[in-house]
Each structure stands twice: as C-alpha cells, then as structure tokens.
Amino acid sequence: MHSAPARSWVEISRSQLAANFRAVRDLVGPEVTIMPVVKADAYRHGAVEVARVLASEGARWLAVSNVEEAVTLRAAGIRARILVMADFLPAARTAFFEYQLTPVLHSLEDLRTLNQLAARRGQPMAYHLKIDTGMGRLGTRAHAEEICAAVLSAPAIQLEGLMTHFASVTDFGSSQTERQIQAFERIRQALQAGGLRPPWVHMASTGAIAYGRRDTWQNMVRPGHAIYGYVSPARGPAPPCLLQVKPALIWKASVLAVKQVEEGALIGYGGMFRAPQPMRIAVLAVGYADGLPHRLSNRGQVIIQNRRTRILGAVSMDLTTVDATEFPHLQPGDPVTLLGPASDGWLDAQEIARLAGTISYSVLCGISSRVKRLYVP
Numbered sequence: 614m615h616s617a618p619a620r621s622w623v624e625i626s627r628s629q630l631a632a633n634f635r636a637v638r639d640l641v642g643p644e645v646t647i648m649p650v651v652k653a654d655a656y657r658h659g660a661v662e663v664a665r666v667l668a669s670e671g672a673r674w675l676a677v678s679n680v681e682e683a684v685t686l687r688a689a690g691i692r693a694r695i696l697v698m699a700d701f702l703p704a705a706r707t708a709f710f711e712y713q714l715t716p717v718l719h720s721l722e723d724l725r726t727l728n729q730l731a732a733r734r735g736q737p738m739a740y741h742l743k744i745d746t747g748m749g750r751l752g753t754r755a756h757a758e759e760i761c762a763a764v765l766s767a768p769a770i771q772l773e774g775l776m777t778h779f780a781s782v783t784d785f786g787s788s789q790t791e792r793q794i795q796a797f798e799r800i801r802q803a804l805q806a807g808g809l810r811p812p813w814v815h816m817a818s819t820g821a822i823a824y825g826r827r828d829t830w831q832n833m834v835r836p837g838h839a840i841y842g843y844v845s846p847a848r849g850p851a852p853p854c855l856l857q858v859k860p861a862l863i864w865k866a867s868v869l870a871v872k873q874v875e876e877g878a879l880i881g882y883g884g885m886f887r888a889p890q891p892m893r894i895a896v897l898a899v900g901y902a903d904g905l906p907h908r909l910s911n912r913g914q915v916i917i918q919n920r921r922t923r924i925l926g927a928v929s930m931d932l933t934t935v936d937a938t939e940f941p942h943l944q945p946g947d948p949v950t951l952l953g954p955a956s957d958g959w960l961d962a963q964e965i966a967r968l969a970g971t972i973s974y975s976v977l978c979g980i981s982s983r984v985k986r987l988y989v990p
C-alpha cells in the first residue's frame with residue numbers, strides 16, 4: 614500500500630466536478646444559464662480550483678456568500694461574473710465596485726444605499742434583488758408596488774436579476790414551494806407592468822433542479838450541492854430524481870498506530886467502548902478538529918481496504934479509534950477512508966450525516982482547513 618500524503622486529506626476529482634456540472638447542464642438545457650454556488654470555499658472543495666474547473670466547462674457566473682469569498686476568487690484571476698448573495702454590510706460595499714462584483718440586495722433600503730453610492734462614484738452597478746417569498750430569511754417582504762417604485766427611483770443602478778430562495782424545496786408533502794412560486798410570480802408581473810424586465814430570473818437550487826420543478830428554472834439556476842455530487846433525499850410524494858451526480862471528494866486519514874487490546878479494555882474518553890473480546894484496534898490521525906463529527910462516536914464507520922469497519926469509542930479532537938480486527942496487515946502510515954467508495958457502495962456525506970444527526974451540507978462544510986487538499990484529474 615502507498616504511504617499516506619498527510620495525517621488527513623481530501624482528494625477532489627476535477628473530472629467529477631466537471632461531470633456534475635455537465636449533468637446539470639444536460640438536464641436544464643441550453644436555454645438556462647447555470648450559476649454554480651461556490652460559497653463556503655465551494656463546500657470545502659476549494660473555491661478557486663472549483664471555479665477554474667467550472668470556468669473551463671463554460672460557467673459564466675458564480676455565486677458566493679460574501680465579499681471576502683468573491684475577492685479571493687478575483688485575486689486568483691477568476692473573471693466570471695460573481696454574485697454575492699449574503700453580504701451588503703457597510704464594510705463590504707465599496708468592494709462591489711472595486712472588484713466588479715454583483716450584489717444581491719435584500720431590502721428597499723439597500724436599494725437607496727447602493728443608488729447613492731453608485732451616483733456618488735459615477736460608476737454603474739448592476740444588482741440582483743432578492744424577494745422573501747416566504748422563507749423568512751433574507752430578501753425584501755415589501756409589496757410589489759413598493760418594490761416597483763423603489764426600483765424606478767434608483768436610476769443609478771440597474772436591476773439585472775430577480776431572485777428568491779426556497780425553504781422546503783425537497784419536501785413534496787408541503788405546499789410551501791408552490792406558495793413561494795406564486796408570491797414570486799406576483800412580484801415579477803408587477804415589475805413587468807411597471808416596465809421592468811430584469812434579464813435574469815432565478816429561484817432553483819439543487820433540489821428544484823434535481824426533482825424537476827421546471828417552473829422554477831426560468832433562465833438561471835443556482836446549484837451548489839449537485840456540483841459536488843449530492844442531491845438530498847426528497848420527502849413526501851416526490852417525483853423521481855432526474856439528476857445523476859457523484860461525490861467529487863474523498864476523505865482519508867492515516868493510521869497512526871495499530872495494537873492489540875484484551876477483552877474488557879476501555880477505548881478512549883469516557884471509556885465509551887469496552888472490548889467484548891480481544892481486539893486489534895487502529896488509531897487514526899483525524900478527529901473532530903478536522904471535522905469528523907463527534908456524534909460519530911461509537912456509531913460511525915470508516916473504510917479499510919475497501920471494507921467498512923466501526924469507529925470505537927469517542928471521536929476525539931485529533932484522534933479516532935477504529936476496529937482493525939479483520940485487517941491483520943494494517944500498519945501505521947496506511948490510509949483509511951472516512952468518506953468515499955467501498956466494495957458495498959459509497960460511504961458518503963449523506964450517510965455520515967444520518968449517523969451524526971446532521972445534514973450532508975454540514976458534513977462537507979465541516980471538513981476543516983487542517984485537512985490537506987489534493988486535486989486529482
């Protein structure tokens with residue numbers, strides 16, 4: 614076996630990222646522009662590298678959460694349009710002009726502020742306006758007529774996009790998405806009646822794409838999770854998932870030590886696990902400081918030589934102990950897979966999330982900066 618390149622590392626497949634992007638493109642068709650979401654360092658896949666792959670696949674737009682993320686992309690030479698979805702704090706505002714970023718505005722007050730700023734600088738600025746159609750998070754809850762009036766009284770800036778975000782898009786037992794779509798449509802029509810036709814209209818994240826809510830695709834979609842190879846399972850009477858994507862990230866850790874313990878031995882903090890018979894254990898150089906959820910203590914699995922085995926006792930900050938009884942040849946320096954393929958199928962972020970009582974997004978975003986990142990073709 615090759616010796617491991619680090620204590621813990623992820624291997625990110627460029628070709629799988631590209632294949633996932635193409636799978637979205639093939640599903641939505643050429644009329645719909647894809648704006649991949651690379652916030653949170655591309656769900657920890659590395660925003661710069663991911664942006665480069667997507668740009669080479671033809672992505673013209675990217676979405677991030679905040680200005681700092683956008684500036685990182687610009688500093689790396691990324692020239693795509695960048696939509697900043699959740700940052701219009703006072704300290705961030707001049708960066709929109711300096712780095713050619715596109716803000717999402719969330720209130721009519723934001724509109725007045727940006728209009729003044731653009732007028733003062735004599736610099737045009739396009740923006741996307743987010744409507745809170747019922748998610749109850751960011752976005753304006755103003756009435757259609759007020760929105761229309763506010764847009765018209767901000768002549769120094771240009772309404773380039775109209776957007777909303779869904780709260781329950783994969784829940785087909787709920788009517789919340791339909792109500793959100795209707796609320797959005799009312800506002801779009803009011804703007805249109807006022808002579809405003811923003812060139813981009815977008816609502817759909819991964820769930821709305823994958824489960825074929827075609828009325829939400831409009832002319833732009835915002836997939837995040839799908840780009841990284843995930844579609845969350847749907848609830849209720851859901852139509853089939855139309856999108857075939859695969860995880861682009863595999864997470865591994867090195868074996869630090871292997872040893873034999875006697876029957877009755879206690880393993881790790883709190884003596885959470887007691888060996889029911891003599892066992893061989895392996896201690897891995899990974900813990901919750903690397904993002905392995907503490908909730909996997911005594912219940913998670915890892916993959917050794919293509920087969921699953923159990924996590925024994927508590928996941929600690931830097932170390933995790935696993936059952937190596939069935940792997941007599943395992944030795945220090947060998948790689949163990951925390952997230953990746955096994956002979957009986959993938960151990961993916963979805964499965965880890967289920968065991969840890971969280972969501973797959975949080976598992977991916979939780980992989981810490983201490984984990985080395987390697988890119989593979």
Ligand SMILES: *Cc1c(COP(=O)(O)O)cnc(C)c1O
Pocket residue numbers: 650652698778817818819820835836837838839
């Ligand atoms: C994160 C985010 C997305 C992407 O969501 P996925 O479920 O990862 O596809 C799209 N739009 C907004 C506003 C977001 O915050």
